[in-house]
Amino acid sequence: MNQLSIKETVKNYIQQEFLYDKPELELNDDSLLIEEEIIDSLGIFVLISFLDEQFQVKVEPQEVIAENFATLDVITSFVENKLA
Amino acid sequence: MKLNLKIMNINNPQFEVGIIGGGPAGSTLASYLSQANISCVVFEREIFPRPHVGESLVPATNRVFKELNFLETMEQAGFPHKYGAAWTAYNNKIYSHNFEGMPPDYAVDIRFDEQKTSESISNYTYHVDRGKFDQMLLEHAEKLGATVYQGVRVTNIQFSENENPKIFTSQDDKTRETSVRLVVDASGRRTILGSQLNLKIKDPVFNQFAIHTWFEGFDRGETEQKDYTFIHFLPISNSWIWQIPISETVTSFGVVTQKEHFSKKKQEREEFFWDCVKTQPKIYDKLKQAKQLRAFKEESDYSYGMKQFCGDGWILVGDAARFVDPIFSSGVSVALNSARFASHDIIRAFQEGNLDQGKFRRKHFEQYESILKRGTKNWYEFISLYYRLNVLFTRFVFDPRHRLDVIKLLSGDVYDQDEPSVLQEMRKIVTEIEQNPNHLLHKLLGNLTANAFNPS
Numbered sequence: 001m002n003q004l005s006i007k008e009t010v011k012n013y014i015q016q017e018f019l020y021d022k023p024e025l026e027l028n029d030d031s032l033l034i035e036e037e038i039i040d041s042l043g044i045f046v047l048i049s050f051l052d053e054q055f056q057v058k059v060e061p062q063e064v065i066a067e068n069f070a071t072l073d074v075i076t077s078f079v080e081n082k083l084a
Numbered sequence: 085m086k087l088n089l090k091i092m093n094i095n096n097p098q099f100e101v102g103i104i105g106g107g108p109a110g111s112t113l114a115s116y117l118s119q120a121n122i123s124c125v126v127f128e129r130e131i132f133p134r135p136h137v138g139e140s141l142v143p144a145t146n147r148v149f150k151e152l153n154f155l156e157t158m159e160q161a162g163f164p165h166k167y168g169a170a171w172t173a174y175n176n177k178i179y180s181h182n183f184e185g186m187p188p189d190y191a192v193d194i195r196f197d198e199q200k201t202s203e204s205i206s207n208y209t210y211h212v213d214r215g216k217f218d219q220m221l222l223e224h225a226e227k228l229g230a231t232v233y234q235g236v237r238v239t240n241i242q243f244s245e246n247e248n249p250k251i252f253t254s255q256d257d258k259t260r261e262t263s264v265r266l267v268v269d270a271s272g273r274r275t276i277l278g279s280q281l282n283l284k285i286k287d288p289v290f291n292q293f294a295i296h297t298w299f300e301g302f303d304r305g306e307t308e309q310k311d312y313t314f315i316h317f318l319p320i321s322n323s324w325i326w327q328i329p330i331s332e333t334v335t336s337f338g339v340v341t342q343k344e345h346f347s348k349k350k351q352e353r354e355e356f357f358w359d360c361v362k363t364q365p366k367i368y369d370k371l372k373q374a375k376q377l378r379a380f381k382e383e384s385d386y387s388y389g390m391k392q393f394c395g396d397g398w399i400l401v402g403d404a405a406r407f408v409d410p411i412f413s414s415g416v417s418v419a420l421n422s423a424r425f426a427s428h429d430i431i432r433a434f435q436e437g438n439l440d441q442g443k444f445r446r447k448h449f450e451q452y453e454s455i456l457k458r459g460t461k462n463w464y465e466f467i468s469l470y471y472r473l474n475v476l477f478t479r480f481v482f483d484p485r486h487r488l489d490v491i492k493l494l495s496g497d498v499y500d501q502d503e504p505s506v507l508q509e510m511r512k513i514v515t516e517i518e519q520n521p522n523h524l525l526h527k528l529l530g531n532l533t534a535n536a537f538n539p540s
């Protein structure tokens with residue numbers, strides 16, 4: 001899976017799952033997902049399950065930190081590193 | 085009312101078992117004992133029906149209703165069936181926009197019929213008007229053979245080595261005494277015996293406060309969940325509103341919060357209730373149009389444990405033994421099931437004829453003690469974890485790997501295992517989040533800690 005498709009897949013998912021009622025909100029690669037509460041607390045769990053199902057990426061509890069989830073870019077490299 | 089005041093010897097008390105309180109715990113125990121032909125007397129200080137908090141049941145009560153041939157009576161009474169419970173998020177920053185209206189999300193609904201255990205005989209349970217329910221159950225005990233006195237208050241118990249325990253009662257300023265072989269305290273939060281014997285320990289963690297009343301004409305909507313118990317989260321921590329259907333048209337509402345929130349603000353109580361409801365504007369608008377049927381009632385200092393559940397000549401059941409918190413509607417189920425477990429030990433002692441020179445000793449209740457300890461410990465852990473991080477609970481309900489285990493707990497099935505694995509799993513995650521200040525959920529940890537409080 002190449003970089004575009006990981007990023008695109010996650011982006012599509014976030015849009016469908018968390019922004020379905022906010023079509024006007026533009027989601028950029030560096031939008032602050034957590035800080036701006038695009039993804040809320042329950043959403044973090046939901047996203048982690050998605051990463052597992054989609055990419056078979058297991059997220060350890062100590063990895064659930066802003067460094068790995070702050071933006072779409074960050075999530076993408078986190079997933080890439082896990083898959084490498 | 086006439087009590088036999090003859091002084092009797094130790095082998096011949098007036099009643100084998102004397103029960104303080106005719107609430108759900110007392111009348112359930114009296115029913116089980118009567119079914120087994122063991123003579124018992126119930127002293128209830130009020131004249132029923134009387135109002136009482138605790139209107140939403142869980143499916144584990146069905147087992148007791150069935151064993152007592154009471155299910156049909158429940159059906160005939162027409163109490164609303166409770167097929168599940170729903171949680172709605174409050175409209176603050178954390179939860180406001182993302183999940184609204186999207187199942188399964190903030191309105192997490194749980195249907196009990198997914199869980200098929202011996203505990204859940206039907207796939208639903210009931211919402212009850214406690215005035216009516218408690219009266220029905222007490223009358224049932226009487227019908228089965230229990231002697232029931234209403235309007236009679238127990239004032240004191242006397243234990244002595246050479247005589248049967250004596251229960252002192254008062255009615256219209258007249259004092260009487262009744263000898264029994266065993267005293268059962270089912271006096272609810274009045275904890276008559278626990279207080280007299282100095283067994284009571286205030287819970288060091290939970291200090292919640294509740295204010296509640298009934299409304300007529302609140303529009304519960306037309307969805308499938310309209311007869312569910314609803315929990316509406318409030319933006320102040322560890323606080324929520326219950327919404328419980330009492331009949332087609334009557335709905336019970338209560339606000340539960342940490343006592344400190346309440347006293348700190350020093351507001352009038354009613355104002356506080358309405359301020360809390362206001363944080364859920366949709367509920368507020370509909371509730372303002374409904375008619376309040378009763379004065380507001382308050383409950384406080386209701387979280388405590390006891391150093392012991394039983395001793396020589398006495399045993400505690402229901403709230404008289406322990407109460408923690410109403411969040412999972414466990415109170416009546418614990419009352420009924422603790423009475424059921426207590427009845428097993430009592431009946432066994434009579435059947436095996438192994439009383440100690442006609443006396444009940446603590447050892448006769450070994451099984452009761454260990455089952456109740458286990459059950460209340462599991463409830464306590466579940467409630468603590470929930471208050472510590474309620475998003476985790478929501479997450480587990482969504483997760484197909486855990487959903488059924490959580491539903492099992494919510495049904496009231498807490499007595500069989502030392503610690504259900506789902507609780508261990510939740511505990512593990514909470515600990516990890518607690519230990520990692522950078523964890524994205526760390527800031528969400530509630531200020532009610534999951535410290536173990538194990539008085540008994």
Ligand SMILES: Cc1cc2nc3c(=O)[nH]c(=O)nc-3n(C[C@H](O)[C@H](O)[C@H](O)COP(=O)(O)OP(=O)(O)OC[C@H]3O[C@@H](n4cnc5c(N)ncnc54)[C@H](O)[C@@H]3O)c2cc1C
Nearest residue numbers: 105107108109129138140238271272294402403410415416
């Ligand atoms: C805020 C709040 C909300 C709750 N919500 C729920 C809920 O939704 N669902 C649920 O299942 N539980 C709920 N509970 C818990 C529930 O109210 C109790 O667990 C339940 O009523 C316990 O039954 P019991 O028979 O042990 O005690 P009680 O129902 O309190 O009965 C005790 C009886 O003893 C009598 N009595 C007391 N002192 C004496 C005396 N000296 N002499 C003679 N009689 C006496 C009393 O009059 C009373 O009738 C809630 C509790 C609180 C505080």
